[in-house]
Amino acid sequence: MEHRAWWKEGVIYQIYPRSFMDSNGDGIGDINGIRQKLPYLKDLGIDIIWLSPFYTSPQVDNGYDISDYQGIDPMFGTMTDFDALLAEAHALHIKIVIDLVVNHTSDQHPWFIESRKSTDNPYRDFYIWRDPKPDGSAPNNWGSCFSGSAWQYDKHTRQYYLHLFAPQQPDLNWDNPNVRDAVFDMMDWWCRKGIDGFRMDVISMISKAPGLPDGPKEPGAIYGNYGPYVVHGPHVHDYLMEMNRRVLSRYDLVTVGETSGVTTEQAKQYAGFDTHELNMVFQFERTDCESENGSKWTDKRISLPELKAVFSRWQTELEGKAWNSLYWENHDQPRSVSRYGSEGAYWKESAKMLALCLHMQKGTPYVYQGEELGMTNRHITSLDECRDVESINAYHEMTEKQGVHHEDMLRYINRIGRDNARTPFQWSDEAQAGFTTGTPWIAVNPNYTRINAAAQVSDPDSVFSFYKTLIALRKQYPVIPYGQYELLEKDHKELYVYTRTLADAPNGPKQLLIICNFSEQAVPYALPQQFSGAGLLIANYADTAQTAQAEQCFRPYEAAVYMH
Ligand code: ISL
Numbered sequence: 373m374e375h376r377a378w379w380k381e382g383v384i385y386q387i388y389p390r391s392f393m394d395s396n397g398d399g400i401g402d403i404n405g406i407r408q409k410l411p412y413l414k415d416l417g418i419d420i421i422w423l424s425p426f427y428t429s430p431q432v433d434n435g436y437d438i439s440d441y442q443g444i445d446p447m448f449g450t451m452t453d454f455d456a457l458l459a460e461a462h463a464l465h466i467k468i469v470i471d472l473v474v475n476h477t478s479d480q481h482p483w484f485i486e487s488r489k490s491t492d493n494p495y496r497d498f499y500i501w502r503d504p505k506p507d508g509s510a511p512n513n514w515g516s517c518f519s520g521s522a523w524q525y526d527k528h529t530r531q532y533y534l535h536l537f538a539p540q541q542p543d544l545n546w547d548n549p550n551v552r553d554a555v556f557d558m559m560d561w562w563c564r565k566g567i568d569g570f571r572m573d574v575i576s577m578i579s580k581a582p583g584l585p586d587g588p589k590e591p592g593a594i595y596g597n598y599g600p601y602v603v604h605g606p607h608v609h610d611y612l613m614e615m616n617r618r619v620l621s622r623y624d625l626v627t628v629g630e631t632s633g634v635t636t637e638q639a640k641q642y643a644g645f646d647t648h649e650l651n652m653v654f655q656f657e658r659t660d661c662e663s664e665n666g667s668k669w670t671d672k673r674i675s676l677p678e679l680k681a682v683f684s685r686w687q688t689e690l691e692g693k694a695w696n697s698l699y700w701e702n703h704d705q706p707r708s709v710s711r712y713g714s715e716g717a718y719w720k721e722s723a724k725m726l727a728l729c730l731h732m733q734k735g736t737p738y739v740y741q742g743e744e745l746g747m748t749n750r751h752i753t754s755l756d757e758c759r760d761v762e763s764i765n766a767y768h769e770m771t772e773k774q775g776v777h778h779e780d781m782l783r784y785i786n787r788i789g790r791d792n793a794r795t796p797f798q799w800s801d802e803a804q805a806g807f808t809t810g811t812p813w814i815a816v817n818p819n820y821t822r823i824n825a826a827a828q829v830s831d832p833d834s835v836f837s838f839y840k841t842l843i844a845l846r847k848q849y850p851v852i853p854y855g856q857y858e859l860l861e862k863d864h865k866e867l868y869v870y871t872r873t874l875a876d877a878p879n880g881p882k883q884l885l886i887i888c889n890f891s892e893q894a895v896p897y898a899l900p901q902q903f904s905g906a907g908l909l910i911a912n913y914a915d916t917a918q919t920a921q922a923e924q925c926f927r928p929y930e931a932a933v934y935m936h
C-alpha cells in the first residue's frame with residue numbers, strides 16, 4: 373500500500389462564505405455564520421474545510437480581488453471571528469484550508485496603488501506594465517477571461533497593465549523576486565496562525581512567457597487566447613518549488629492548485645509524490661469537453677463515454693505517481709445534479725448516484741456546500757437576476773458584439789453560469805431558506821421548501837445521509853482511499869462501471885465493483901464473474917440485491933458497490 377497521509381484519507385468541504393450562513397441579517401454569509409454551522413459539518417463527517425476568500429476586498433469578483441491578504445473583509449467579520457473559527461474547527465478535529473489568490477491582487481491593494489503612481493515607483497514591477505503599440509492600442513491581442521481586452525490603459529503613466537481577469541484584478545509579476553518574497557511572507561504569516569493548507573487560485577497562470585506574444589484567435593473571436601503564453605508558463609514549476617522550499621515544506625499542510633488546462637503529464641509535475649510542489653491539482657478536462665472553440669457559452673454536453681475516458685485517464689495516469697482531487701462542483705461550476713443527473717422524478721436517486729460515483733474513485737473528494745443536499749441550478753429569466761461579473765460581461769460582449777441572441781445567452785448562463793452554485797445554502801423551509809433574516813445578496817432557489825438541510829439531516833434516506841455514509845466508509849476501508857482503479861465497459865453509453873483493488877488491504881474488502889447507471893432507463897448488466905456472490909456495500913435503492921447476481925437490472929440512476 374502506498375504512503376498514507378491525512379489529506380489522502382480526508383474529505384474536503386468547500387464553503388463559499390457569502391452564500392453559506394448569514395449571522396447578522398445583512399443578507400451576506402459571514403464567518404460567524406460558519407461557526408454556527410460547524411456542528412452540522414461535524415455531523416456530515418468531513419475532515420477539512422476549504423474557505424473561499426474572506427479577505428478585505430472591493431468584491432468585484434466576490435473576494436477573488438483582494439486588497440489586504442492579512443485582513444478580513446468587514447462584511448465577513450473580524451480577525452477575532454476568524455481566530456475563533458479556526459480554534460473551534462480544530463477543537464472538532466476539522467482542518468481549515470484557505471484560498472490563496474496570488475496571480476493577481478485587487479487594484480485597491482496598496483501594492484497596486486503604489487505601482488500605478490509612477491514608472492519608477494519601487495512597486496512598479498510588482499505588476500506587468502507595457503507601452504502601447506505605436507498606434508496607441510494594447511500591447512498584444514489577449515482577451516480577458518471576463519471579456520474585453522486583458523490590458524487596461526492607465527492615463528497617468530501612459531502605459532497598459534495586464535489583467536487576465538477583471539480590470540480591477542491586475543496580474544502580479546512573479547518574475548520579480550520581491551513579489552515572491554512578499555507572497556511567501558504572507559503565506560508564512562497564515563501558517564504561523566495555524567491554518568492547515570492552501571487552495572491556490574489559477575496558480576498555473578503565474579508565469580508569463582517573455583515577450584508576451586499575440587495569442588491564437590478562434591474563428592469569430594474578438595481577442596487572441598493568452599493560453600499558450602500564460603498557462604503552465606516557463607517558470608511556474610520553479611516558483612512552486614521555491615514556494616515549497618520556503619514555506620510549504622516547513623508545515624504540515626494540504627495544498628491544491630487550481631490549474632486550468634492541465635494535462636496528466638503536467639499534473640505529475642505539479643502534484644507528483646516526489647516533485648516538491650503541491651499535493652493535488654484541480655483539472656478541467658471534464659468541463660472543457662463542454663466548451664466549443666474555447667468558449668464555455670454553448671449548449672454542448674459531455675457524453676458518458678467521454679466523461680469516463682477523462683476520469684479514467686486521470687485515475688490511471690496518476691496511479692503511484694501523483695494524487696487526484698475528485699470534484700463535481702465548486703463556486704465556478706453549475707450544480708452536478710442539474711448537469712449530469714435529473715432535477716425531476718429521479719432527483720434523489722441521481723444526486724446519490726453522482727456522489728457514489730465520485731467518492732468511490734481514488735483521490736481526495738471535495739464536497740461543495742449544498743452538493744450534499746442535492747441542491748440544483750437556479751433558473752433565471754432575465755439578466756438582472758445575475759450577479760456574476762463573468763456572466764454579465766459575457767452577456768454584453770456576446771449579444772452586443774458577436775450577434776448572439778438574448779434567449780441563447782440566457783440558456784447558456786442557466787446551463788453553465790457560476791451563479792448556479794452561488795445561491796444561498798438551503799438550511800430550512802423558513803423564509804430565505806433559513807440563510808438570512810434579511811434580504812439575500814442573491815435570490816434563493818425557490819425549491820428550498822423541498823430541498824433543505826432541516827428536512828434531510830435526520831432522514832436516513834436523504835441525500836445528506838447518503839453522503840454521510842460514503843464519508844464514513846472511506847475511513848473504515850483502506851481500499852476506498854488507496855485501491856487501484858480499473859475501468860470496465862468503457863464504451864457503454866448508460867453505465868459507468870469500475871473496480872478498485874487493494875491486494876494488501878490491512879482490513880476490509882480487497883476489491884470493490886462500482887456500477888452507476890447515468891440514464892433514466894433500466895439497464896441489464898452481466899456482472900464480472902469474480903464478483904459472483906459478492907456482498908453489497910452501499911446502494912441508492914433500498915432493495916438492490918444484497919448479493920451480486922450473475923445478471924442484474926440497474927434501474928434509473930441506480931448505483932451500487934459490491935465487495936469481496
Ligand atoms: O469559471 C471559469 C469559467 O470560465 C474559469 O475560467 C475560472 O474563471 C477559472 O477557473 C479561474 O477561477 C478562479 O479565479 C478567478 C475567480 O473568478 C474564480 O472564482 C476562481 O475560482 C479569478 O480569481
Ligand code: CA
Nearest residue numbers: 394396400402
Ligand atoms: Ca452577514
